[in-house]
Amino acid sequence: MSEPSTILVVEDNEAHAELIRRSLESQPVATRIEHVVDGDLALDYLYRRGAYADPESSPQPQVILLDLRMPKTDGLEVLKQLRTANGLVHIPVVILTTSKADRDVAMAYEHHASSYLVKPADFDEFTNLIGTVACYWLAWNYYPWS
Secondary structure: OOOOEEEEEEOOOHHHHHHHHHHHHOOOOOEEEEEEOOHHHHHHHHHOOHHHOOOOOOOOOOEEEEOOOOOOOOHHHHHHHHOOOOOOOOOOEEEEEOOOOHHHHHHHHHOOOOEEEEOOOOHHHHHHHHHHHHHHHHHHOOOOOO
16 A cells, blocks of 8 residues: 655635545545645745654645645745745645636746636535545646656
């Protein structure tokens, strides 16, 4: 049996984070879910700083679900930093946000987001979206290192 894939969920809204967690846990893909509540903690996790220094307890994610509007460092700044960081640039970053603003979409893709998804308000649609994301990035997509 292979190790579960790790998804880093960067989400400050606890209700959204819980819905994402439950949706991921209901999928047939073996997934380890790591959750942080702001961009600073996301960068600490990814750069293995502070509480996240141990790679055993904070493994590198196969995909990042990144909200845009967060306290401290926002999602776009996290994305910018990841896309210039050796060892992290290859990780798919899926923007998962409530914003449909053209500027947000354009900026995310300008900084090489892998995907931009708007959170549906409907519970079933949200659950289906997360399930599809998990299957696509963790089961169906091929990586050069897999």
